[in-house]
Amino acid sequence: xxxxxxxxxxxxxxxxxxxxxxxxxxxxxxxxxxxxxxxxxxxxxxxxxxxxxxxxxxxxxxxxxxxxxxxxxxxxxxxxxxxxxxxxxxxxxxxxxxxxxxxxxxxxxxxxxxxxxxxxxxxxxxxxxxxxxxxxxxxxxxxxxxxxxxxxxxxxxxxxxxxxxxxxxxxxxxxxxxxxxxxxxxxxxxxxxxxxxxxxxxxxxxxxxxxxxxxxxxxxxxxxxxxxxxxxxxxxxxxxxxxxxxxxxxxxxxxxxxxxxxxxxxxxxxxxxxxxxxxxxxxxxxxxxxxxxxxxxxxxxxxxxxxxxxxxxxxxxxxxxxxxxxxxxxxxxxxxxxxxxxxxxxxxxxxxxxxxxxxxxxxxxxxxxxxxxxxxxxxxxxxxxxxxxxxxxxxxxxxxxxxxxxxxxxxxxxxxxxxxxxxxxxxxxxxxxxxxxxxxxxxxxxxxxxxxxxxxxxxxxxxxxxxxxxxxxxxxxxxxxxxxxxxxxxxxxxxxxxxxxxxxxxxxxxxxxxxxxxxxxxxxxxxxxxxxxxxxxxxxxxxx
Amino acid sequence: xxxxxxxxxxxxxxxxxxxxxxxxxxxxxxxxxxxxxxxxxxxxxxxxxxxxxxxxxxxxxxxxxxxxxxxxxxxxxxxxxxxxxxxxxxxxxxxxxxxxxxxxxxxxxxxxxxxxxxxxxxxxxxxxxxxxxxxxxxxxxxxxxxxxxxxxxxxxxxxxxxxxxxxxxxxxxxxxxxxxxxxxxxxxxxxxxxxxxxxxxxxxxxxxxxxxxxxxxxxxxxxxxxxxxxxxxxxxxxxxxxxxxxxxxxxxxxxxxxxxxxxxxxxxxxxxxxxxxxxxxxxxxxxxxxxxxxxxxxxxxxxxxxxxxxxxxxxxxxxxxxxxxxxxx
Numbered sequence: 001x002x003x004x005x006x007x008x009x010x011x012x013x014x015x016x017x018x019x020x021x022x023x024x025x026x027x028x029x030x031x032x033x034x035x036x037x038x039x040x041x042x043x044x045x046x047x048x049x050x051x052x053x054x055x056x057x058x059x060x061x062x063x064x065x066x067x068x069x070x071x072x073x074x075x076x077x078x079x080x081x082x083x084x085x086x087x088x089x090x091x092x093x094x095x096x097x098x099x100x101x102x103x104x105x106x107x108x109x110x111x112x113x114x115x116x117x118x119x120x121x122x123x124x125x126x127x128x129x130x131x132x133x134x135x136x137x138x139x140x141x142x143x144x145x146x147x148x149x150x151x152x153x154x155x156x157x158x159x160x161x162x163x164x165x166x167x168x169x170x171x172x173x174x175x176x177x178x179x180x181x182x183x184x185x186x187x188x189x190x191x192x193x194x195x196x197x198x199x200x201x202x203x204x205x206x207x208x209x210x211x212x213x214x215x216x217x218x219x220x221x222x223x224x225x226x227x228x229x230x231x232x233x234x235x236x237x238x239x240x241x242x243x244x245x246x247x248x249x250x251x252x253x254x255x256x257x258x259x260x261x262x263x264x265x266x267x268x269x270x271x272x273x274x275x276x277x278x279x280x281x282x283x284x285x286x287x288x289x290x291x292x293x294x295x296x297x298x299x300x301x302x303x304x305x306x307x308x309x310x311x312x313x314x315x316x317x318x319x320x321x322x323x324x325x326x327x328x329x330x331x332x333x334x335x336x337x338x339x340x341x342x343x344x345x346x347x348x349x350x351x352x353x354x355x356x357x358x359x360x361x362x363x364x365x366x367x368x369x370x371x372x373x374x375x376x377x378x379x380x381x382x383x384x385x386x387x388x389x390x391x392x393x394x395x396x397x398x399x400x401x402x403x404x405x406x407x408x409x410x411x412x413x414x415x416x417x418x419x420x421x422x423x424x425x426x427x428x429x430x431x432x433x434x435x436x437x438x439x440x441x442x443x444x445x446x447x448x449x450x451x452x453x454x455x456x457x458x459x460x461x462x463x464x465x466x467x468x469x470x471x472x473x474x475x476x477x478x479x480x481x482x483x484x485x486x487x488x489x490x491x492x493x494x495x496x497x498x499x500x501x502x503x504x505x506x507x508x509x510x511x512x513x514x515x516x517x518x519x520x521x522x523x524x525x526x527x528x529x530x531x532x533x534x535x536x537x538x539x540x541x542x543x544x
Numbered sequence: 545x546x547x548x549x550x551x552x553x554x555x556x557x558x559x560x561x562x563x564x565x566x567x568x569x570x571x572x573x574x575x576x577x578x579x580x581x582x583x584x585x586x587x588x589x590x591x592x593x594x595x596x597x598x599x600x601x602x603x604x605x606x607x608x609x610x611x612x613x614x615x616x617x618x619x620x621x622x623x624x625x626x627x628x629x630x631x632x633x634x635x636x637x638x639x640x641x642x643x644x645x646x647x648x649x650x651x652x653x654x655x656x657x658x659x660x661x662x663x664x665x666x667x668x669x670x671x672x673x674x675x676x677x678x679x680x681x682x683x684x685x686x687x688x689x690x691x692x693x694x695x696x697x698x699x700x701x702x703x704x705x706x707x708x709x710x711x712x713x714x715x716x717x718x719x720x721x722x723x724x725x726x727x728x729x730x731x732x733x734x735x736x737x738x739x740x741x742x743x744x745x746x747x748x749x750x751x752x753x754x755x756x757x758x759x760x761x762x763x764x765x766x767x768x769x770x771x772x773x774x775x776x777x778x779x780x781x782x783x784x785x786x787x788x789x790x791x792x793x794x795x796x797x798x799x800x801x802x803x804x805x806x807x808x809x810x811x812x813x814x815x816x817x818x819x820x821x822x823x824x825x826x827x828x829x830x831x832x833x834x835x836x837x838x839x840x841x842x843x844x845x846x847x848x849x850x851x852x853x854x855x856x857x858x859x860x861x862x863x864x865x866x867x868x869x870x871x872x873x
Binding site for chain 2: 089098099100102103106107114115116117119120123124
């Protein structure tokens, strides 16, 4: 074999060995790189929370960096397959060959021009022939290999912490779910009853509310399962529902109380005094005409003062958000927007009211059924609102998850107690006087009798329990609103003015309060509820 | 293997070693100096020997002359030495017929081995008289060029201590020396040997190794044929470039203390000296190690330090050592 061929053959043989060494080195570095990426990704996911590693997947995950590293190394080794010149250089450095291989390769690559070149090739080939050159290019385990322990350790720590956090979260979620389940159940129960009520009243709005109630229950469960603050979730959902019901309950047109307040404000000025009198007398059409005339006289001396007074009155009414009618709120917004024709707007509103009154009169009996249904729906909303407020109160008082989830065996647990809680939401018929007069739908039922005796039901709309006990049934029948002793009175002069209404109301109150006191003292009413009933009567006492 | 070259290569190695041995009989402890002088002889360069008086510089050159059987001249450089004293001059010659003609009388430069002793004592004008001789191997007198005998080797000596009344060699002339060799003071053992050999009745006798100048020239031809590949040549180029302060690859010391780096003649010297070292090592190709081995002698007189470097007592050898560390063979 020619010396040149011999040198090339030696270098080619050693090139594979070098490629293997390169592959191992690159494989370890690439594996380290992919491990680093895995660590970064894991750390990012871990940092954002919600990282829940599956212990069964860990060996698979640990395998991927090696697989990717091996593949990348293979690719890079093929792409950067060692050239003979590099092999020669490495051999020369490793073997202290005095640049024999570099020289040999270069001389072998070009046609020999000098006699001494051939001598040099002979010398190099002879030198290489007698040596074990494989030892110069030993395939060693890359020194970076132990560094793989670092990312693996970091991953292990991250996984361990993530699993610990996940376990804690699961525990918290379980507690939250348990705590929220009662409220959610109650919401679903109310939704079911609302659905039934919607069927009876043929009212789509109630169906809508029932759906919303179910959604809220689902939302509460989902967030509790996600480990979020169950109490906050419950309160938020309940508050939203409460807002929704309040909004639905708000009257479209101005109420008599609002008209009276508006008339009081108008009575303070000469320009609108006559219109105020017409409003107080219920003659809205005349009042509208007079106000329209007053609006035309915009150059009147006290026109600005009139507007200001009316604006203040409207502001005051609108402050009672959730109670003010939409018509009044619209007027208030127009006044706040700086509309100069406020009097005309009020006149238009009165005309609308008057027109609506005429329509009702014209429709007569045909409309009566609808009105009745509307009233029933309004009553239902009232009771629903009360139930929601009661649920909210329970949450705020710490009966929710944050206040302590119901523990097995702890007081307050069990069906009887849960029914007791639900009973606090219940309302019997809406016909009971005094109940509707006050918007205190969160006022407990106050029905005489113990909860266990079936004096209450789970139905906020007054439906009876499925199978009341006969004794309890009798008592329940006795106290059913409208069926037991009741007192109702209509004060027709109330619309005329404060003085007359107050006088009649005081008489009525004196009669009813003593009877109520007696009933509270004699009937079997829970102590806590007695206090609330007394406070209710104190709250509705006439002004001195 | 080539039948004609092998004996010549063997002859070269044998001749070189034998001359070393013969010179070593009288010159003790200066093996590297002897080697450098022989490198210059077989590459056609010149050597500047630097050392304090009494180290055997003149003796070394004389021994070389004796060993290679070449014509040897010595010029003692003094401040009043004139160029004509070196290269020769035209003198009026009266013939038998009474006609007078100018006849060139060759100076001491016409020799195979020229010892320019204490070259830095002569004036620059006289020093520069050697420029043409060293570079072109010829002298021009009266417009007539006179070829110098081949081989022509200038061995100049200078004393680094006595700087009073001296004229440092100009850079152009320094650059024409292939190597600058520092003659060190011998160690105690070497001194004993010197004393034994020079103060006893039996003075060693140097035998002639090379019979004539042609043999030296033939061996020079062999040296020039030694192949050097691009990678190894690149090493020489890198070493030279590293001495330049403006070069990106310059060493930190070079950047700080060097005013001018080595010239292309420095790279030539590295390669030529490397070829000799390769042959002496039994190889027929130049290795980076050969280049590195020649670096100090070939580059030290070609690196001009700046004021800061001289003020701090830096030497060009320090710069070269750092460059060699940065560019290992």
